[in-house]
Amino acid sequence: MSETPSVELRNVTRDFRRRRTSLTSPAPVVRAVDDVSLTVARGERIGIVGESGSGKSTLLRLICGLDRPTSGEVYVEGRPVHDQPPWRLGWLRATLQLVFQDPMSSLDPRMRVRDIVAEPLVAQGRRSGNRERVVELLERVGLSAEAADRYPHQFSGGQRQRISVARALAPDPDILVADEPVSALDVSVRAQVLNLIDEVVEGFDLTLVFVSHDLSVVRHVCDRVAVMRRGQLVEVAPTEQLFAAPEHPYTRSLLAAVPDLQQALAGRTAEDLAAGVARRER
Amino acid sequence: MAAAPAAAPAVDRTVLRVDGLSVGTRHTGLLHDVSFQICRGERVGLIGESGSGKSLTALAVMGLLPEGLAATGDVRLSARTPATRNLLDLPERDLARLRGDGLSMVFQEPMTALNPTMRVGDQVAEVMLIHRTQPSRGAVRRRVVELLEQVDLPDPAHLARSYPHELSGGQRQRVVLAIALANDPALLICDEPTTALDVTVQATVLDLVVRGVEERDAAMLFITHDLGVVATVCERVLVMYGGRIVEAGPVQDVFGDPRHRYTQGLVAASDLTGAEGRRERAALPTIPGSVPPAGRFPDGCVFRTRCTHADEVCRTQPPWVPRGEHPAGETAYGHACVHPAGGYGDE
Ligand SMILES: Nc1ncnc2c1ncn2[C@@H]1O[C@H](COP(=O)(O)OP(=O)(O)OP(=O)(O)O)[C@@H](O)[C@H]1O
Ligand SMILES: Nc1ncnc2c1ncn2[C@@H]1O[C@H](COP(=O)(O)OP(=O)(O)O)[C@@H](O)[C@H]1O
Ligand code: SF4
Numbered sequence: 001m002s003e004t005p006s007v008e009l010r011n012v013t014r015d016f017r018r019r020r021t022s023l024t025s026p027a028p029v030v031r032a033v034d035d036v037s038l039t040v041a042r043g044e045r046i047g048i049v050g051e052s053g054s055g056k057s058t059l060l061r062l063i064c065g066l067d068r069p070t071s072g073e074v075y076v077e078g079r080p081v082h083d084q085p086p087w088r089l090g091w092l093r094a095t096l097q098l099v100f101q102d103p104m105s106s107l108d109p110r111m112r113v114r115d116i117v118a119e120p121l122v123a124q125g126r127r128s129g130n131r132e133r134v135v136e137l138l139e140r141v142g143l144s145a146e147a148a149d150r151y152p153h154q155f156s157g158g159q160r161q162r163i164s165v166a167r168a169l170a171p172d173p174d175i176l177v178a179d180e181p182v183s184a185l186d187v188s189v190r191a192q193v194l195n196l197i198d199e200v201v202e203g204f205d206l207t208l209v210f211v212s213h214d215l216s217v218v219r220h221v222c223d224r225v226a227v228m229r230r231g232q233l234v235e236v237a238p239t240e241q242l243f244a245a246p247e248h249p250y251t252r253s254l255l256a257a258v259p260d261l262q263q264a265l266a267g268r269t270a271e272d273l274a275a276g277v278a279r280r281e282r
Numbered sequence: 283m284a285a286a287p288a289a290a291p292a293v294d295r296t297v298l299r300v301d302g303l304s305v306g307t308r309h310t311g312l313l314h315d316v317s318f319q320i321c322r323g324e325r326v327g328l329i330g331e332s333g334s335g336k337s338l339t340a341l342a343v344m345g346l347l348p349e350g351l352a353a354t355g356d357v358r359l360s361a362r363t364p365a366t367r368n369l370l371d372l373p374e375r376d377l378a379r380l381r382g383d384g385l386s387m388v389f390q391e392p393m394t395a396l397n398p399t400m401r402v403g404d405q406v407a408e409v410m411l412i413h414r415t416q417p418s419r420g421a422v423r424r425r426v427v428e429l430l431e432q433v434d435l436p437d438p439a440h441l442a443r444s445y446p447h448e449l450s451g452g453q454r455q456r457v458v459l460a461i462a463l464a465n466d467p468a469l470l471i472c473d474e475p476t477t478a479l480d481v482t483v484q485a486t487v488l489d490l491v492v493r494g495v496e497e498r499d500a501a502m503l504f505i506t507h508d509l510g511v512v513a514t515v516c517e518r519v520l521v522m523y524g525g526r527i528v529e530a531g532p533v534q535d536v537f538g539d540p541r542h543r544y545t546q547g548l549v550a551a552s553d554l555t556g557a558e559g560r561r562e563r564a565a566l567p568t569i570p571g572s573v574p575p576a577g578r579f580p581d582g583c584v585f586r587t588r589c590t591h592a593d594e595v596c597r598t599q600p601p602w603v604p605r606g607e608h609p610a611g612e613t614a615y616g617h618a619c620v621h622p623a624g625g626y627g628d629e
């Protein structure tokens with residue numbers, strides 16, 4: 001297995017300096033990502049799971065070159081990302097694309113769907129054939145060609161997420177990075193969007209990095225799951241193993257917190273859910 | 283454990299009685315003939331996809347419908363002695379007196395309910411001062427700390443002095459819950475109170491909500507699109523689509539053995555586990571299509587444009603079919619589908 005990994009993180013740390021809360025004490029430092037090492041193989045689907053504030057989005061920003069680590073190294077397709085200024089990362093936009101949680105705020109309301117989807121192509125300087133490509137992409141994600149002339153607000157949440165996926169696929173990337181792509185969606189739409197992600201990852205042979213606070217969502221889509229807590233990876237395991245035999249107590253508490261329908265019907269109460277969540281400080 | 287319908291109660295324990303509630307703009311009907319009751323101590327879920335009419339139902343009951351929407355029908359808070367008049371006919375002054383007292387609500391986004399420029403302790407105190415439910419200012423102050431403690435906030439006396447932006451999303455929602463419970467309401471309405479929270483915080487907030495209403499023997503209407511949450515928190519559920527209640531009953535029966543095809547679709551789409559303990563590469567079950575915009579639902583069965591079992595018969599409004607007896611009346615347990623799931627020879 002000497003193939004270059006899709007994504008490689010080596011001892012990555014990211015500190016943020018918070019605003020000072022008092023004149024006497026020094027500005028507090030938040031270690032959002034703490035010494036994270038992780039290798040994602042080509043074609044692998046990895047889930048990153050953790051509570052709000054655990055550092056998931058910060059980690060993604062580092063992988064995408066949208067932010068730089070305080071220390072450590074980030075490689076995508078074997079090429080360094082951590083020490084490059086944004087203007088040297090054009091190649092990264094072609095190989096790695098993003099889908100975000102809130103399809104409303106990530107889609108420019110003043111742009112037509114056609115231009116939204118073509119945006120990554122235009123950014124690459126591609127001028128011709130974009131019209132055809134947009135139609136092809138829209139149809140690929142289950143929208144009709146006429147969607148191209150409409151605006152984002154004319155679509156439902158699930159349809160907007162399809163538009164985001166179409167845009168991400170436009171430059172024919174190798175890696176798809178998704179930050180909570182279904183957290184804002186209804187159960188039925190959630191299943192549709194998860195199926196779509198599954199389908200395009202399979203169909204285009206993509207590597208998938210999928211962030212969620214809900215382990216049950218990751219379960220269907222990912223081969224392997226990394227559990228993040230206070231900036232650190234506390235457990236990384238193949239999905240089935242993680243669900244069957246979670247090792248870290250934090251993983252167990254995340255699993256216990258999911259209000260699963262079948263377990264609820266079998267009698268699990270809100271009190272049981274809360275009891276499973278480790279008592280947290282603060 | 284199937285919920286055994288109890289014998290008719292000797293005393294009327296009904297807290298909320300909604301009868302033939304319809305809501306619409308001048309041109310478009312949004313809710314149609316919604317009827318249900320909730321008894322003292324009962325926790326009832328209201329589920330359905332986004333755009334089904336859940337929030338409008340809650341707002342109509344609270345008398346908080348936005349400008350341009352009008353409601354007809356009958357909504358009564360019978361926990362009051364004497365029972366209220368139809369809330370839909372009540373002048374805003376009288377409604378305001380009920381809100382935060384007999385009737386209170388928790389919304390999805392805690393910031394909409396909190397004043398960003400006011401200390402949270404003062405906000406909890408305010409609702410008691412307005413309704414004069416405590417004998418003195420000192421009593422109010424003590425009660426504030428007690429309430430914040432009840433919703434499991436650490437160091438409540440200190441926390442009471444914080445402003446909302448200094449708290450996490452989960453802490454803010456607890457403050458909102460403390461405000462909602464401050465005057466021991468007869469009815470608590472929660473509209474997606476944990477949808478913006480992550481799973482671990484959600485677990486603790488759900489526990490607090492249940493404890494809060496249990497301690498007060500209050501009635502609760504709990505709105506969410508997450509079936510797992512409803513099954514965890516509620517004993518009974520109303521399924522809404524296209525502004526109509528299409529199925530209702532004990533959670534065990536409605537989710538364990540649904541009748542309406544819409545409920546059946548929701549239950550199937552909720553299950554992300556696939557086969558026992560293994561990720562299925564096979565596609566997850568979904569409901570075809572999407573929720574139409576307001577006013578574009580079909581007549582007849584509202585679900586028929588997305589239903590794989592629809593036929594000619596479904597073009598006329600299916601009658602309500604009671605499924606069993608229930609203390610909260612015939613609207614509490616039944617469905618409106620002419621080709622229901624779950625019978626012999628189904629599928
Ligand atoms: N630009 C920034 N300046 C200061 N602190 C930051 C910044 N970005 C993130 N943080 C802090 O870093 C930590 C991790 O944040 P991050 O957004 O990565 O969490 P997350 O796991 O994605 O959470 P969520 O589930 O809420 O999206 C948090 O404590 C956050 O407040
Ligand atoms: N003020 C309004 N004017 C017109 N239509 C509205 C208004 N508020 C809500 N609606 C429509 O009523 C339907 C039900 O909305 P809502 O009760 O918010 O659904 P839910 O809470 O189930 O997601 C939707 O189609 C929505 O667009
Ligand atoms: S009444 Fe007809 S259209 Fe409606 S859910 Fe039943 S089978 Fe489907």
Ligand SMILES: [Mg+2]
Pocket residue numbers: 056057058179
């Ligand atoms: Mg995030």
Ligand SMILES: [Mg+2]
Pocket residue numbers: 336337
């Ligand atoms: Mg709503």
